[in-house]
Amino acid sequence: MHKLDVAILGATGAVGQRFIQLLEGHPWFQVREVVGSSRSAGRRYADAAHWVLNGNPPADVATLVVKALDEPLGSPLVFSALPKEAAQMRELALAAAGHVVCSNASANRMLPDVPLLLPEVNAGHTGLIGWQRRQRGWTTGALIANSNCTVMPVVMALKPLVKYGIRRLHLVSEQAISGAGYPGVSSMDIIDNVIPWVPGDEQKMETESRKMLGAFTGAGIAELDMLVSATCTRVPVVDAHLVNISVELEQQPAFADIIDDWETCQALPPVPDLPSAPRFPLQYLTQIDRPQPRRDREAGAGMTTSIGRLRECPILGYKFASLSHNTIRGAAGCSILNAELLAAQGYIEPFRLADEALAV
Amino acid sequence: MHKLDVAILGATGAVGQRFIQLLEGHPWFQVREVVGSSRSAGRRYADAAHWVLNGNPPADVATLVVKALDEPLGSPLVFSALPKEAAQMRELALAAAGHVVCSNASANRMLPDVPLLLPEVNAGHTGLIGWQRRQRGWTTGALIANSNCTVMPVVMALKPLVKYGIRRLHLVSEQAISGAGYPGVSSMDIIDNVIPWVPGDEQKMETESRKMLGAFTGAGIAELDMLVSATCTRVPVVDAHLVNISVELEQQPAFADIIDDWETCQALPPVPDLPSAPRFPLQYLTQIDRPQPRRDREAGAGMTTSIGRLRECPILGYKFASLSHNTIRGAAGCSILNAELLAAQGYIEPFRLADEALAV
Amino acid sequence: MHKLDVAILGATGAVGQRFIQLLEGHPWFQVREVVGSSRSAGRRYADAAHWVLNGNPPADVATLVVKALDEPLGSPLVFSALPKEAAQMRELALAAAGHVVCSNASANRMLPDVPLLLPEVNAGHTGLIGWQRRQRGWTTGALIANSNCTVMPVVMALKPLVKYGIRRLHLVSEQAISGAGYPGVSSMDIIDNVIPWVPGDEQKMETESRKMLGAFTGAGIAELDMLVSATCTRVPVVDAHLVNISVELEQQPAFADIIDDWETCQALPPVPDLPSAPRFPLQYLTQIDRPQPRRDREAGAGMTTSIGRLRECPILGYKFASLSHNTIRGAAGCSILNAELLAAQGYIEPFRLADEALAV
Amino acid sequence: MHKLDVAILGATGAVGQRFIQLLEGHPWFQVREVVGSSRSAGRRYADAAHWVLNGNPPADVATLVVKALDEPLGSPLVFSALPKEAAQMRELALAAAGHVVCSNASANRMLPDVPLLLPEVNAGHTGLIGWQRRQRGWTTGALIANSNCTVMPVVMALKPLVKYGIRRLHLVSEQAISGAGYPGVSSMDIIDNVIPWVPGDEQKMETESRKMLGAFTGAGIAELDMLVSATCTRVPVVDAHLVNISVELEQQPAFADIIDDWETCQALPPVPDLPSAPRFPLQYLTQIDRPQPRRDREAGAGMTTSIGRLRECPILGYKFASLSHNTIRGAAGCSILNAELLAAQGYIEPFRLADEALAV
DSSP states (O other), X not given: OOOEEEEEETTTSHHHHHHHHHHTXXXXXXXXXXXXXXXXXXXXXXXXXXXXXXXOOOHHHXXXXXXXTTSOOOOSEEEEOOOHHHHHHHHHHHHHTTOEEEEOOSTTTTSTTSOBOOHHHHGGGGGHHHHHHHHHTOSSOEEEEOOOTTTHHHHHHHGGGGGGOEEEEXXXXXXXXXXXXXXXXXXXXXXXXXXXXXXXXXHHHHHHHHHHTSEEOSSSEEOOOOEEEEEEEEOSOSSOEEEEEEEEEXXXXXXXXXHHHHHTOOOOTTGGGSTTOOSOSEEXXXXXXXXXXXXXXXXXXXXXXEXXXXXXXXXXXXXXXXXXOTTIIIIIHHHHHHHHHHHHTTOSOOOOOOHHHHTO | OOOEEEEEETTTSHHHHHXXXXXXXXXXXXXXXXXXXXXXXXXXXXXXXXXXXXXXXXXXXXXXXXXXXXXXXXXXXXXXXXXXXXXXXXXXXXXXXXXXXXXXXXXXXXXXXXXXXXXHXXXXXXXXXXXXXXHHTOSSOEEEEOOOTTHHHHHHHHGGGGGGOEEEEEEEEEEOGGGGOSSOSBHHHHTTOOBSOOTTHHHHHHHHHHHHTSEEOSSSEEOOOOEEEEEEEXXXXXXXXXXXXXXXXXSOOOHHHHHHHHHTXXXXXXXXXXXXXXXXXXXXXXXXXXXXXXXXXXXXXXXXEEEEEEEEETTTEEEEEEEEOTTIIIIIHHXXXXXXXXXXXXXXXXXXXXXXXXXX | OOOEEEEEETTTSHHHHHHHHHHTTOSSEEEEEEEEOTTTTTSBHHHHOOOOSSSOOOHHHHTSBOEETTSOOOOSEEXXXXXXXXXHHHHHHHHHTTOEEEEOOSTXXXXXXXXXXXXXXXXXXXXXXXXXXHHHTOSSOXXXXXXXXXXXXXXXXXXXXXXXXXXXEEEEEEEOGGGGOSSOSBHHHHTTOOBSOOTTHHHHHHHHHHHHTSEEOSSSEEOOOOEEEEEEEEOSOSSOEEEEEEEEESSOOOHHHHHHHHHTOOOOTTGGGSTTOOSOSEEEEOSTTOOOHHHHTTGGGGTOEEEEEEEEETTTEEEEEEEEOTTIXXXXXXXXXXXXXXXXXXXXXXXXXXHHHHTO | OOOEEEEEETTTSXXXXXXXXXXXXXXXXXXXXXXXXXXXXXXXXXXXXXXXXXXXXXXXXXXXXXXXXTSOOOOSEEEEOOOHHHHHHHHHXXXXXXXXXXXXXXXXXXXXTSOBOOHHHHGGGGHHHHHHHHHHTOSSOEEEEOXXXXXXXXXXXXXXXGGGOEEEEEEEEEEOGGGGOSSOSBHHHHTTXXXXXXXXXXXXXXXXXXXXXXXXXXSSEEOOOOEEEEEEEEOSXXXXXXXXXXXXXXXXXXXXXXXXXXXXXXXXXXXXXXXXXXSOSXXXXXXXXXXXXXXXXXXXXXXXXXXXXXXXXXXXXXXXXXXXXXXXXXXXXXXXXXXXXXXXXXXXXXXXXXXXXXXX
């Protein structure tokens, strides 16, 4: 099988590196283009990137020459790990030029025609792509986003509870340093410390969760009507975001029923058979002191969300903790799973360089 | 001035060490007796204790010989840093023998005649001592407790808000490792990790906060009627507990009024003039990313509670973060301040070894 | 192919858990017996063990019932993760009873007839087994040890330099907390701290390295004659020991030659084809700030030693840093590789319960 | 007593903040001028500086307006916490303009006429100031440097051993993150990790230690003739550098004699009476696992060096560990002590703005 060519925007940064690491040996996708800042452009990837993940860059990417952000690309599929400001116009331009852009940036997430896709939660939101293409006059291009990394463990755990009616949601996160990229959080700020504030994340928790759990209406997403209060904090943990969740439901299911909902949770076809889909999207841990970032983040190769401590909340009814690997399930891994779903559904065409691309 | 002799129960443990450290050079109290386990008894303190705080034990305590737990004591004032099980009967026996016992143990906190004293919050609860002595037939003896270390930053911050009517309280803590004593938390459990559960603390948050904010009725404490939901987690921080607080009030004060309440908060006389009382019991930090454990725990020599991030909670109305040093304000420092208040109010008599003590 | 039955001594401890984790899905070995303390004996493994590694115990081991230390075993191959005191007599007794015991304990390492085996370094030391069996009158039994976890990165890096004549060796280690087992190092001792002493390790560095790099003489090991000075420190790192090495050689090879020696280093057959052998036993990292524990410990699934920073030592001539994963290459992984070598060489017979075993 | 006006160069950085913190309430010096980058100039100090130390900036400095680097200064005494590049010319220009500049920067340390001053070690090097002034035609101005922060614990511990003849010195450091300033070391690089390389420090260890332990000759410093090999590593510790030291001496003093040398070590008058001089410049800790960064860095308010683990080095004869607080004794605190010595010796004249200053 011929693999689909892939480009990575923001390839030298921390999330870009995670894309490259996760795509090593991918059965469908092959990294052919790496795009970086003007400082990196023209250099070998291995020289331009200060590799911050374990080990070293994969050999086939190490030798690629980094392209500048404004160069035209030849890959039909583009993953974006750009910073917000750089992402906003460039992602739209590339989609307009015919590329399918799967973005991890926050810039365009809340545009009404951009799906905030998480295959186990809202695979039906891909329907928005047709509307997006019609609206914008795109043919092969598309722009799909994944949510903020801290929203992931929340919506993954809440999806099976939507049927009980979610009224109010109180969230307090304990987030890993890798969520801030590289160099990101200064060690002077976080060793032996907690930072009780993460720029921008509280608002994203409140808005993105409503969109992700909403329904595709044929011409947009009807957001889930729930009240959300979020507090985001940073802790000295390398990877994985833990969220302490209290939730008020319209119905009053037994704890055992909720646990059963989580344990039997399965995405609809074709999601479970996608290369990056974990065997179990959720696992409920019965030990009283779990989930824990270091011990549970690698579950399902970083794609399984771990839940624990379901018990009564005297105020909202139910409380529990949920944890996801923030740079895999919460970022690059989710974007790749999104792209796999789009590929399986025929949204990514073997690329013919479009006329508009030449004009970029 | 002649200093009051003091005994420390559980003197070799982490909290016992903090008592000894904080009492070094104390203007009113002098450590004369250190009490330890049978393994420690009979040895010089410096040899028996594995000192886990900074530096080394004070020279005058280093040479004291550790007494066994069942030996009679000669000090009128006794600080207890005993584990719960050991504390329960021994503290009562010592109070019965005429000692004023200021305890950091949880064993007897919720006894109806034991004040859960925090001078800036409920100095009036010392009134309970008269009732305690009458009830139990004690003359010079008394048993006073301080609360769980995680409850402290909560009640310190809430005290000025009681006047607005506290209805519901949602708490998520991020607690330091020193709260678990020594050796306490294994490094294998907490480096690069969060433990989303602290044994026993969630219940204490819910019960002790109601008692502390309650009112002395002449014959007991009328607990504050509020609904509390607590989640307690452990993070890789050495000292200081941070609590993320959402609170629902009956009235709707402006944020500026609440901040003003905190900044002008002062305990009633004689508390502000006690040797261990901080100049300001509370400080409100205006930086958006504060309070932080490492940067704010030493405020007021560890006795000032730091508050920050007051903002709207879409669910309960108000939310903010509060932080106290857990082994100073939250444990030994509070016990010492309690004892200072009792001494100032004449509850601690120059000790004459009572007949019942001889029978211990 | 029928797998060889395996027993794990000390199965509930941290190293025992690592044995179980690494043996999950092993092509030759199957864990059939888990042996623990009297407190654990009789309980299901999943209940008896507080699992401290990532995830949960493998399902097939989780349901095994833990055996007591003095129960007879039915497995021909026994891995020992016992504490030193428990190991000393029990390992010898099991070997006498006909089992091949691959031990991670330090108790019997320096016995003259016990190989301190590290296949890439001294595979020829298996010759000692014949001498051991003759000396002790054992037929199928044998006792093989692996070295201290901090010695591993040293001897792995030095092996290719033996040909240049090693005269003097100066070592300063920075060791991970997992080297002390569980609960092991208190978090109160190591967060935001370094402990400049690791009990017993400095002596082991000095003695075990000489034995491992020595030569099998037909009747014992002739230790390598070199002078070793070791300082061992503990740092707040979860896994992997880093050793700063200065070495004086008789010859003066160019740096490039030494790097070439490391990069081309290969064990003799059959070692490279053993299931747990890494593709490269050594890797030389050219980045100036490597090797690093977190980024390099997983190399070769934890079995590759990473070396970096080769440069001139003004005193001893050469200096560099070497790093190995301490609980994989430095403990359980090495024991398993040792057992694979013994199995490949025919030292482990399909087990027939020997008469002497019945008498245990 | 009228205090001497003081200016701080690089006042908003991490070391600049430490200067300001340590000078709060200083009996001789008063911070009157704070100098920062062009980005900070013109703003209130409290607004311009992201305060990374505990608590908040002192009130009297918080309201100072930050001056630009090229503005003339009115303070006779200037502390420099500038980065190397900025320091080189500016420090010399200010000294030429008549200021006494006590610098923490590395730029001018090895100039032959600049004392590398550490009052307990080489107070006699102030003699170099006269030579400096004559050479350069300066009258009231002078430039004095303190050494690299990692060199401090080495030379402090070695000073009493110079009399035994120091031949060779092998150093391996474990350095705190604060040594790299702010933001300095990325948390992604150091949590659960060690970085086995600190840019530039190994060379400074080798050169600066020889200069500091050398002798003033009347026209320069005769460096101590010893061979030094240094390895510098970074560990996840907030403050304090620990150095593992092996040393070869010409004589063979008993361990007890060396310990006695350390314990009785006292600086010559007037050093012991300077405001920032610790009561004991050195302390020898008898516990086998000390010194430790977190537990010993505050000794003597951060100005006492802690030594431990003196024992035989099989290669060089003696080995031990030495620890100093890197931003107090190793940086700002040392500069302040240097300035106190200069003030006590009359090197700092009540400032009359010199003609050459007007030309700056």
